[in-house]
Each structure stands twice: as structure tokens, then as C-alpha cells.
Amino acid sequence: MTQPADFRFHHRLRVRWVEVDAQQVVFNGHYLTYLDVAVTEFWRTVGLPYPDAMRHVGGDIFVRRNTLQYHAPARLDDWLDIGMRCERIGTSSITLNWAVWSQGRLLVTGEVVYVFTDLASGRSAPVPEALRDQLDAHMQGAPVTQLVCGPWDALAEAARAVRLAVFVGEQGIPESDEWDEDDATAVHAVVRNLAGLPLATGRLILSVDAGHARIGRMAVLRSARGVGLGREVLQALIAQARERGVQHIGIHAQCSAMPLYAQAGFVPVGEVFDEVGIPHQGMTLAL
CATH class of the missing domain: 3.40.630.30 (Gcn5-related N-acetyltransferase (GNAT))
Structure with missing residues (x-):
């Protein structure tokens, strides 16, 4: 089973009233919002604050695929702990794995695939070595x-x-x-x-x-x-x-x-x- 220790990065947030549906649990679509919040903090923590760091290397990243698997519900006022790690860097793609827990209960697991895009051409491009080095340093626990x-x-x-x-x-x-x-x-x-x-x-x-x-x-x-x-x-x-x-x-x-x-x-x-x-x-x- 996925464990918090499997992830170097963690972000914590609290379930708000507006995120709870008629079944009194978090509406499933809000988990992608939670991902967006956490991934912004992830980029900041690995030394790639968005969007400045992407512009610095002449590009941006766009989501190509999101996959989620729901294991248990989150409820109003639950504290959610979101773990995230870089799983793979391809030629032009970056794959992040993530998971959500509340008081040790695994709620959601997922994967998001980003494609690096050249700002000048608007087309996918190889992930710059500078971004690879930044992510590698974080994965190895080195200064970023x-x-x-x-x-x-x-x-x-x-x-x-x-x-x-x-x-x-x-x-x-x-x-x-x-x-x-x-x-x-x-x-x-x-x-x-x-x-x-x-x-x-x-x-x-x-x-x-x-x-x-x-x-x-x-x-x-x-x-x-x-x-x-x-x-x-x-x-x-x-x-x-x-x-x-x-x-x-x-x-x-x-x-x-x-x-x-x-x-x-x-x-x-x-x-x-x-x-x-x-x-x-x-x-x-x-x-």
C-alpha cells in the first residue's frame, strides 16, 4: 500500500464546506483542485516556482493526462496530507505521482503527466537539462x-x-x-x-x-x-x-x-x- 514515507514532498490543507457534496463527503472533482494547490507548492519547494522558473528556461508545462483512484471519502474539516514525487522524466514529459491521506487513511492515489512546451513555437519540446537537474536534486535530497x-x-x-x-x-x-x-x-x-x-x-x-x-x-x-x-x-x-x-x-x-x-x-x-x-x-x- 502507498505510504507517506514513499513521498519526499507533503502539503497539508483542510476540507472546506464548499467542497462537500450532498452525500456530506468531498465531491470527487475537488481532488484535482487539491492536486493543483499541492503541485504549486511542490514546484516552489523543488526550486522551480511557477511560472517564473518555466519562463526562465523558455517554456511551460501543460497537463496531458490525469488519473485518479478513490479509496475512501474525505469529510468536512478533515486535514488532508498530500504527498507528491517525480516518478519519471521522459523526453518531453514529466510524470508526478501523488496520494492523499487523512489521519493515516489513504483516500486517493493518482498520476499526472505534464508535457513541456516551447513558448516560442507552442509545440512540445525536450525537457531542459536545467529542469531535470532541479528535479533530480530534490529526489536525491540535495540542495535545490x-x-x-x-x-x-x-x-x-x-x-x-x-x-x-x-x-x-x-x-x-x-x-x-x-x-x-x-x-x-x-x-x-x-x-x-x-x-x-x-x-x-x-x-x-x-x-x-x-x-x-x-x-x-x-x-x-x-x-x-x-x-x-x-x-x-x-x-x-x-x-x-x-x-x-x-x-x-x-x-x-x-x-x-x-x-x-x-x-x-x-x-x-x-x-x-x-x-x-x-x-x-x-x-x-x-x-
Whole structure:
């Protein structure tokens, strides 16, 4: 029998009232919606956040076949645990197997076959090696992203891409307010997936007083959030500060991101203030 341990990836969700039919069980068609929710999280977890990662390699994926087998019903308020794994990568296809449990009861098993399609031609195309490498790394339990720290000259292109997408495109900050002279002297951190797609960035600005520094321009692509990349960038910048003998780090945190910094030991200082039209809170960390 299919077991949860057979799947490296799991996603949990709860049955809602709207998903229950006249028989007081989940309507069978909703399991494909559950699959869609889980597979989006699967791509994000394996370092292929959809749709950015597919566009990066010049393609997209389309469903060719779905098969489901129903074993037991799910009911209102059940917590569903959805397991998923990459079963096979063909010439132009990717096959995922999945299963759903509730409190250990196997409810549904299934298989979905995607076909990789070239965006330029609109026709099926070979699965790029970059996607194969990404999925292989996840299946083997290897890292699916790479973090590097360095100067602006080396990381400007990747950092710019993330900051433009997040601060300018998503948050509506004028591009003229995004770039400043601190970029040239800061230590930058960038996370990319194995295919080279920039996913997250941040910078460490060292002050004239070597004992102090500031972290800023922390950004994660919207499609890549929720898998810990912001925390990874933050810890890398804190480590860079320690290596340089910094004793005190400050940050102007967007209020929505304060829990991330609080988990790393930052504490609020002063009142909430407006910066580029967004509420911010000053926070500090003693090293």
C-alpha cells in the first residue's frame, strides 16, 4: 500500500464546506483542485516556482493526462496530507505521482503527466537539462538552490532582477528610489535555483564605524516565498557581518516582514514610520 514515507514532498490543507457534496463527503472533482494547490507548492519547494522558473528556461508545462483512484471519502474539516514525487522524466514529459491521506487513511492515489512546451513555437519540446537537474536534486535530497555573497559588480544582474520584480513591480516603489550609492560598497547575497534563476537577495552595508552595519533591500520573488529563502539570505548576511567584526546590525523592516527578523533575534526600536509609502519598523540585533 502507498505510504507517506514513499513521498519526499507533503502539503497539508483542510476540507472546506464548499467542497462537500450532498452525500456530506468531498465531491470527487475537488481532488484535482487539491492536486493543483499541492503541485504549486511542490514546484516552489523543488526550486522551480511557477511560472517564473518555466519562463526562465523558455517554456511551460501543460497537463496531458490525469488519473485518479478513490479509496475512501474525505469529510468536512478533515486535514488532508498530500504527498507528491517525480516518478519519471521522459523526453518531453514529466510524470508526478501523488496520494492523499487523512489521519493515516489513504483516500486517493493518482498520476499526472505534464508535457513541456516551447513558448516560442507552442509545440512540445525536450525537457531542459536545467529542469531535470532541479528535479533530480530534490529526489536525491540535495540542495535545490545556491546562495552566494559578493560585491555589486558580481551580483548586480541577479540582485537587480529580484528587486525590480518585488519593489518596483509588486510594491510600486519608483525605480528612481530603488538604486543608491550604497549598492557599490555593500556586501550582497543572492539565491538562485540550479538553473540560474535569481529568487532572493539582500545587502549588508558596513558603516564607517566597523562595529555597525545595516541590512536592507531584502527581497524574495513572490512565487518563491514560503520555503525559507528570506531566512537563508538574512542568516548569510548576519554571518558576513560577524566575519567583519560587526557588533550591531540595524534594519528598517517592512512591518509585514517583522516576524522574520524577530526570529533571528532582532528587536524593535522606536515607532513605526513611513518609508516609500510602506510602514516600516526600526529593528536591531546585537552580535
